[in-house]
Amino acid sequence: MKIPKNVMDLFNNPEATKVLTSVSTDGTPHSIVVGSIMAPSEDFFCAAEIMMKTTSANLESNPKVTAIAVKGMKSYQIVGTVKAHQTEGELFDNVNAKLAEMNMACKSVWLFEPIEIFDESPGPSAGKKIV
Numbered sequence: 136m137k138i139p140k141n142v143m144d145l146f147n148n149p150e151a152t153k154v155l156t157s158v159s160t161d162g163t164p165h166s167i168v169v170g171s172i173m174a175p176s177e178d179f180f181c182a183a184e185i186m187m188k189t190t191s192a193n194l195e196s197n198p199k200v201t202a203i204a205v206k207g208m209k210s211y212q213i214v215g216t217v218k219a220h221q222t223e224g225e226l227f228d229n230v231n232a233k234l235a236e237m238n239m240a241c242k243s244v245w246l247f248e249p250i251e252i253f254d255e256s257p258g259p260s261a262g263k264k265i266v
Contacts, residue, residue, distance in 0.1 A: 136249050136266055137177040142204075142211045146174040151206040155182055157193035165189050171234065171241070172202050175226065179218055179248055183230050183241035191245075194220075200247055203255060210255040211265070215247035 138146075145151050153172040158164050167190055171183035180202060184191055194200065198217035203210060221227045222243045230244050252265045 136252075138174050138180065138213065138249055138252065139265060140177075142213065142252055142265070143174040143177060145204045145206060145209055145211055146172060146180060146202070146213070148204070148206055151204045153202060153204045155190065156201045156203075157190045158197050158199060159189075159193050160196045165193055169202075171230065172204070173230075174213075175229075179246050180213055180215065181226065181230070181244050181246045183234060184243040184245060185234070185239060185241050191243075194245060202247070205255075208256055208258075210257075212253040212255045213247075213249050214251040214253075215249045217245060218248040219246040220244075221246065 153169055154166055155169045156164055156166040169182045174180040194217055201214045203212045220243055227244050231240055234240055254260045254263045254265055
């Protein structure tokens with residue numbers, strides 16, 4: 136599945152609020168604000184692991200995840216699964232370079248394959264599946 140450009144733009148906007156939700160093996164959801172969520176390609180989205188102790192443990196045992204990005208009246212949700220977990224490589228280096236500008240660094244980068252995308256903006260399309 137390809138992530139539409141308007142959804143990529145919101146997920147790549149540094150001013151958007153982004154939340155990642157993972158689920159433990161016993162079914163307990165865990166949501167965190169993750170400013171480093173981005174969609175560097177139409178084929179995947181990712182999040183830098185900076186302090187994700189519970190989230191990382193959840194992702195290792197349950198690959199299902201959902202991410203939401205919100206800015207003003209625009210909001211999109213991507214449901215996905217873990218595609219890869221990188222601790223080196225070009226994407227890892229690029230993410231760390233962006234984080235270095237904010238005096239941060241990541242331990243790894245989680246890559247997610249999109250499965251479903253929803254418009255969560257207020258209005259008549261709220262909750263409508265985009266792809």
